[in-house]
Amino acid sequence: xxxxxxxxxxxxxxxxxxxxxxxxIGEQINxxxxxxxxxxxxxxxxxxxxxxxxxxxxxxxxxxxTEVIIPDGEEYKDFAWAYYILSRMLSAGxxxxxxxxxxxxxxxxxxxxxxxxxxxxxxxxxxxxxTLLSQVDSSVGGKTxxxxxxxxxxxxxxYQPVLVxxxxxxxxxxxxxxxxxxxxxxxxxxxxxxxxFFYFLKRNREKILSQEPDVLEQMIKRCCEIKAEVxxxxxxxxxxxxxxxxxxxxxxxxxxxxxxxxxxxxxxxSMGMLLEAELARLEGLLSKEEVEExxxxxxxxxxxxxxxxxxxxxxxxxxxxxDKKAVAGKMRFVLPEKIGNVRITSEITNNNILKVxxxxxxx
Amino acid sequence: xxxxxxxxxxxxxxxxxxxxxxxxIGEQINxxxxxxxxxxxxxxxxxxxxxxxxxxxxxxxxxxxTEVIIPDGEEYKDFAWAYYILSRMLSAGxxxxxxxxxxxxxxxxxxxxxxxxxxxxxxxxxxxxxTLLSQVDSSVGGKTxxxxxxxxxxxxxxYQPVLVxxxxxxxxxxxxxxxxxxxxxxxxxxxxxxxxFFYFLKRNREKILSQEPDVLEQMIKRCCEIKAEVxxxxxxxxxxxxxxxxxxxxxxxxxxxxxxxxxxxxxxxSMGMLLEAELARLEGLLSKEEVEExxxxxxxxxxxxxxxxxxxxxxxxxxxxxDKKAVAGKMRFVLPEKIGNVRITSEITNNNILKVxxxxxxx
Numbered sequence: 001x002x003x004x005x006x007x008x009x010x011x012x013x014x015x016x017x018x019x020x021x022x023x024x025i026g027e028q029i030n031x032x033x034x035x036x037x038x039x040x041x042x043x044x045x046x047x048x049x050x051x052x053x054x055x056x057x058x059x060x061x062x063x064x065x066t067e068v069i070i071p072d073g074e075e076y077k078d079f080a081w082a083y084y085i086l087s088r089m090l091s092a093g094x095x096x097x098x099x100x101x102x103x104x105x106x107x108x109x110x111x112x113x114x115x116x117x118x119x120x121x122x123x124x125x126x127x128x129x130x131t132l133l134s135q136v137d138s139s140v141g142g143k144t145x146x147x148x149x150x151x152x153x154x155x156x157x158x159y160q161p162v163l164v165x166x167x168x169x170x171x172x173x174x175x176x177x178x179x180x181x182x183x184x185x186x187x188x189x190x191x192x193x194x195x196x197f198f199y200f201l202k203r204n205r206e207k208i209l210s211q212e213p214d215v216l217e218q219m220i221k222r223c224c225e226i227k228a229e230v231x232x233x234x235x236x237x238x239x240x241x242x243x244x245x246x247x248x249x250x251x252x253x254x255x256x257x258x259x260x261x262x263x264x265x266x267x268x269x270s271m272g273m274l275l276e277a278e279l280a281r282l283e284g285l286l287s288k289e290e291v292e293e294x295x296x297x298x299x300x301x302x303x304x305x306x307x308x309x310x311x312x313x314x315x316x317x318x319x320x321x322x323d324k325k326a327v328a329g330k331m332r333f334v335l336p337e338k339i340g341n342v343r344i345t346s347e348i349t350n351n352n353i354l355k356v357x358x359x360x361x362x363x
Numbered sequence: 364x365x366x367x368x369x370x371x372x373x374x375x376x377x378x379x380x381x382x383x384x385x386x387x388i389g390e391q392i393n394x395x396x397x398x399x400x401x402x403x404x405x406x407x408x409x410x411x412x413x414x415x416x417x418x419x420x421x422x423x424x425x426x427x428x429t430e431v432i433i434p435d436g437e438e439y440k441d442f443a444w445a446y447y448i449l450s451r452m453l454s455a456g457x458x459x460x461x462x463x464x465x466x467x468x469x470x471x472x473x474x475x476x477x478x479x480x481x482x483x484x485x486x487x488x489x490x491x492x493x494t495l496l497s498q499v500d501s502s503v504g505g506k507t508x509x510x511x512x513x514x515x516x517x518x519x520x521x522y523q524p525v526l527v528x529x530x531x532x533x534x535x536x537x538x539x540x541x542x543x544x545x546x547x548x549x550x551x552x553x554x555x556x557x558x559x560f561f562y563f564l565k566r567n568r569e570k571i572l573s574q575e576p577d578v579l580e581q582m583i584k585r586c587c588e589i590k591a592e593v594x595x596x597x598x599x600x601x602x603x604x605x606x607x608x609x610x611x612x613x614x615x616x617x618x619x620x621x622x623x624x625x626x627x628x629x630x631x632x633s634m635g636m637l638l639e640a641e642l643a644r645l646e647g648l649l650s651k652e653e654v655e656e657x658x659x660x661x662x663x664x665x666x667x668x669x670x671x672x673x674x675x676x677x678x679x680x681x682x683x684x685x686d687k688k689a690v691a692g693k694m695r696f697v698l699p700e701k702i703g704n705v706r707i708t709s710e711i712t713n714n715n716i717l718k719v720x721x722x723x724x725x726x
Contacts, residue, residue, distance in 0.1 A: 079442070079446050079449075083442050086442075086511065086517070086518055087511065087513070090511060090513040090514065090517055090685075091513065093685065095689060114481075117520065118477075118481065118518050118519060118520055119517070119518065120517060120518075120519075121506065121507075121508065121516075121519045121520055121521050121599075121600075122520065122521065122599075143484065144484075145484065148449070148450065148453060150450070150453040150454065151453065153484075154449070154453055154482070154483060155449055155481050155482065155483075156481060156483075156484045157480065157481055157484055157485065157520065158484050158485065236484075236485075237484075322453075322456065326458060
């Protein structure tokens with residue numbers, strides 16, 4: 001079992017990574033600190049698999065648990081479902097001293113974090129991420145949010161959980177495609193921060209794909225460490241934190257144009273990473289060899305590196321300009337200079353971007 | 364013109380109080396700090412009166428202004444209208460570096476503050492309050508929010524504006540009933556914090572009722588000072604800040620039971636203050652004489668001190684227990700010990716509360 005602290009002053013919190021520990025979550029929460037009424041937000045699939053384990057543990061610790069089940073899928077991460085969660089919390093009588101639990105992937109985590117952040121102007125919440133993507137990414141860093149027809153995560157808050165409880169055993173029941181999609185964000189940490197980790201992922205491909213618990217724990221812990229380090233230095237994304245968006249400027253545009261349904265987030269990020277690496281090459285930052293190394297690693301983990309159907313480059317560009325990472329219509333890109341190191345720039349011309357978008361769509 | 368600073372570290376901001384200054388708001392905003400696209404949120408009445416003044420000033424300062432007009436009334440301060448504002452901001456292309464302006468009363472201020480706090484995880488906003496209530500209360504302190512069928516302000520955030528711009532001239536066009544309702548919160552500051560101010564309000568009743576600008580500026584400034592002082596010491600309502608809720612525990616229950624439409628907020632607070640003063644007397648805290656002084660001052664400003672129609676005491680109690688100020692079903696009351704001084708207590712029995720509710724409803 002590994003632990004790490006995300007240092008954010010009075011908003012600091014602990015991430016715990018281990019296995020076979022879902023049924024001990026109740027013991028982690030100090031009952032004196034909270035009102036007895038709590039909500040457990042999850043989706044039908046995760047609920048069937050792990051709902052009763054978590055619920056029993058919370059009940060044993062003295063909580064009255066209201067289950068709030070929201071449908072599974074990025075398309076339900078919206079304002080209306082956030083309102084549903086808030087309404088259920090109100091009906092159940094949760095108060096300002098209540099804590100809520102998010103059990104599931106990024107959708108459940110993001111929307112529950114958002115609901116917690118605006119419920120009676122903010123109550124505590126605990127993340128219990130059950131997908132690889134949410135374990136290495138969305139449960140760390142306090143970005144909460146829901147989508148809007150005009151863009152992903154356009155509505156949300158910066159709001160830290162009080163605890164992140166990661167049980168790698170939950171990955172056993174995760175569909176293989178989702179596990180692979182999660183690897184996109186894992187590989188991202190190698191590219192933006194830790195060259196050694198990139199090669200660790202290359203060397204341990206088979207162990208990771210067969211989900212050896214020790215290797216998984218080590219891998220997930222390293223991702224959380226990197227993210228925690230970045231977030232601690234820049235909680236509200238004034239500067240450094242933007243490097244976590246590597247692959248996401250183009251990735252989000254792909255998701256927007258395909259209605260959030262065709263690709264999993266990680267798959268879109270995989271394509272985004274390679275396209276942005278190509279852009280870096282075009283800008284003379286990254287070598288052709290390293291672009292190829294990245295392509296190989298992504299493909300080695302079974303990930304797509306280009307969309308199957310042509311997407312209009314013009315529409316991609318438009319979607320990127322409305323993205324909330326853009327400022328006054330000017331896009332910012334995170335471009336690798338070498339594997340393990342990136343720079344942030346908004347000095348890329350639309351022409352070069354279009355060139356990359358055009359080029360790669362003909363793959 | 365008076366100024367004061369609300370000291371909240373990096374979230375500190377300035378409140379400016381004066382007259383004839385709506386058309387200079389644009390000059391107050393540093394154009395280098397913000398994207399050119401901005402939104403001006405207001406309601407139809409205020410828009411007709413002051414919309415173009417503010418808009419012209421912002422345009423002169425280089426902003427592209429999108430007008431967002433929401434209907435007037437507490438019943439529209441809800442999640443759906445917040446979504447409308449967010450959608451308009453997105454369509455207009457506001458980005459993370461945009462600033463939005465709330466021009467109107469508490470409804471416009473609260474919902475715009477909420478929208479700003481969750482738009483792309485939080486952008487800056489400016490309050491331009493145009494009602495007495497919002498000038499002395501809701502625009503200071505960073506409480507944002509919307510109502511829910513199960514309770515007032517149940518959804519919201521703590522999120523500070525970057526500037527509060529108070530022009531007392533706007534009170535000239537305020538319906539007299541609303542001006543009087545605002546006086547409830549003004550009187551509240553006297554009761555909870557400043558005995559001298561209570562008597563200032565008694566002495567200057569005629570000047571205040573005839574809206575002499577100098578007296579109004581002085582009065583509003585003192586209210587903002589007191590609120591700023593309290594909020595600076597306790598931004599997130601851990602302790603002291605709760606004293607601002609004097610009159611609100613019962614007041615909110617009255618609003619809930621009458622569907623937010625029968626009474627203006629200040630009117631409900633007026634009744635709440637007197638009922639809670641009676642409760643304080645019953646608990647042996649406040650003298651009968653001071654309760655009478657309070658009643659006289661409230662009535663002197665034309666405010667109701669008891670509901671016209673009987674409200675069920677049992678239902679009042681239920682509404683008070685679901686209120687977000689309650690913790691684990693236990694209500695907290697702010698009770699005056701004398702005019703100018705209050706204490707916070709949750710040691711009041713339901714019996715005593717019912718006794719007060721019963722007694723005063725027969726007035």
